[in-house]
Amino acid sequence: MTESHGARLTIDLGALAANWRILAAQAAGAECAAVIKADAYGCGIARAAPALWRAGCRTFFVAHLSEAEAARRAVPEAVIYVLNGFPPGSADAYRAGGFRPVLGARAEIAEWAQTGRAPGGALPAALHVDTGMNRLGLSVPEALDLAGDPGLGAPSLLMSHLVSAEVAGDPLNARQVADFARLRAAFPGVPASLANSSGIFLGPEARHQMVRPGYALYGGNPTPERPNPMRPVVRLDARILQLRDVSRGETAGYNARWTAPGPRRLATLSVGYADGYPRSASGRGAALVGGVLCPFVGTVSMDLIILDVTDAPAAALERGAPATLIGDRLDVDEVGRRAGTIGYEILTSLGKRYDRHYIGDDPAAG
Numbered sequence: 001m002t003e004s005h006g007a008r009l010t011i012d013l014g015a016l017a018a019n020w021r022i023l024a025a026q027a028a029g030a031e032c033a034a035v036i037k038a039d040a041y042g043c044g045i046a047r048a049a050p051a052l053w054r055a056g057c058r059t060f061f062v063a064h065l066s067e068a069e070a071a072r073r074a075v076p077e078a079v080i081y082v083l084n085g086f087p088p089g090s091a092d093a094y095r096a097g098g099f100r101p102v103l104g105a106r107a108e109i110a111e112w113a114q115t116g117r118a119p120g121g122a123l124p125a126a127l128h129v130d131t132g133m134n135r136l137g138l139s140v141p142e143a144l145d146l147a148g149d150p151g152l153g154a155p156s157l158l159m160s161h162l163v164s165a166e167v168a169g170d171p172l173n174a175r176q177v178a179d180f181a182r183l184r185a186a187f188p189g190v191p192a193s194l195a196n197s198s199g200i201f202l203g204p205e206a207r208h209q210m211v212r213p214g215y216a217l218y219g220g221n222p223t224p225e226r227p228n229p230m231r232p233v234v235r236l237d238a239r240i241l242q243l244r245d246v247s248r249g250e251t252a253g254y255n256a257r258w259t260a261p262g263p264r265r266l267a268t269l270s271v272g273y274a275d276g277y278p279r280s281a282s283g284r285g286a287a288l289v290g291g292v293l294c295p296f297v298g299t300v301s302m303d304l305i306i307l308d309v310t311d312a313p314a315a316a317l318e319r320g321a322p323a324t325l326i327g328d329r330l331d332v333d334e335v336g337r338r339a340g341t342i343g344y345e346i347l348t349s350l351g352k353r354y355d356r357h358y359i360g361d362d363p364a365a366g
C-alpha cells in the first residue's frame with residue numbers, strides 16, 4: 001500500500017481485454033466495438049484503449065471531440081465515433097481528426113453533408129435514430145423520410161440505443177428491437193448497431209452488425225438478474241489511519257449522525273468524497289477488512305470514512321492495514337447499490353487522487 005496516497009486504485013487491463021473477448025464471443029459474429037467515453041468509464045483511456053485494441057477491438061465510441069482526440073492518441077488506427085455528434089461549426093475538427101460523428105438531427109446532417117465531406121467524397125458518419133429514449137437522434141418517421149433522400153449519402157452505421165436493456169423482461173426491449181428492424185429495412189446495406197452491454201445478452205435480434213458495450217468491459221454486470229459473467233477490472237484498497245474504541249452513546253462523524261449502540265471499535269479510512277467516493281454511501285456503504293464486511297458509520301467526509309470494525313478479525317486491525325472499498329464481494333454494482341446509485345456512476349466518478357496501478361497488461365500480446 002502506498003504511503004503517499006490515501007488509497008490504491010488497481011485497474012486490471014488483462015481482465016478488461018478478457019471481458020472484451022467474452023463480449024465479442026457473446027456477440028457471435030457481430031463486430032464488438034468498445035465504448036470508452038468518460039475516460040474509459042474512469043479506468044483511463046490512455047491505457048484502456050490500447051489494451052482493447054490489442055485484444056482485437058477496432059471501433060471505439062466516445063462522447064465528445066476532446067475524448068476522440070485522446071482516443072486517437074491512444075489507438076491511432078482505430079475507427080472512432082463521437083456519440084454526441086458535432087456542435088455547429090466544428091465539422092472541420094472532426095474531419096481533421098478522422099472522427100465519425102453520430103448524427104442525430106436534420107440540421108446536423110445537412111451541415112455535415114456540406115462541410116464534413118472530404119474533398120474526394122463522402123465522409124463516414126453514423127446516423128442515430130431515437131426509438132424510445134427521447135434524448136438524441138432522429139425520430140423513426142424522420143429517419144424513414146430521410147432514407148430516400150439522395151443528399152444523405154450512405155451512413156457508415158445506423159444506430160439506436162436501448163432504454164432498459166438490463167431489465168431483460170421489459171417490453172420496451174421487444175418494441176425497440178422491432179422498430180429498429182423496421183428501420184433497418186429502409187437502409188439496405190448499412191451496418192446497424194443497437195446493443196449496449198446488456199443488449200448483447202438480449203438475443204440475436206438485438207445484435208445486428210455491431211455491438212457497443214461499455215459498462216460490462218469494465219466489470220459491471222450486464223445481466224443484473226443473473227450472476228455476473230464479466231471479470232472485475234477495478235479494485236480500490238484504502239488504508240486504516242486510526243483505530244478507536246467508543247462506548248454506548250458516543251457519536252461519530254459530522255453532525256453526530258451515528259450513535260454507538262454499545263461498545264464498538266471504529267477504524268478511519270483515508271478515502272472520502274473528494275476521491276469520488278460518493279457521500280451518499282453514508283450510513284449504508286461498507287468495506288472489507290480481513291474478509292469481513294464492515295459498515296460505514298456517520299457521514300462520508302471529504303478525505304475520510306469511518307467504519308465499524310467490531311466484527312473484523314483482530315489480526316486485520318492495525319494502523320496501516322488495508323480495507324477494500326471496491327473488490328471481491330464489493331463489486332462495482334454492489335458499491336453503487338449501497339450508495340443509492342449505479343455502478344456506472346461509481347466507475348465514472350473514480351477520482352484522480354488515488355495511487356493508480358495498472359496490472360495485467362501485455363503489450364506483446366497481439
Ligand SMILES: *Cc1c(COP(=O)(O)O)cnc(C)c1O
Nearest residue numbers: 035161196197212213214215216
Ligand atoms: C454509453 C453508451 C453505450 C454503452 O452503454 P453500456 O450500458 O455502458 O454498455 C452504448 N451506446 C450509447 C449510445 C451510449 O451512450
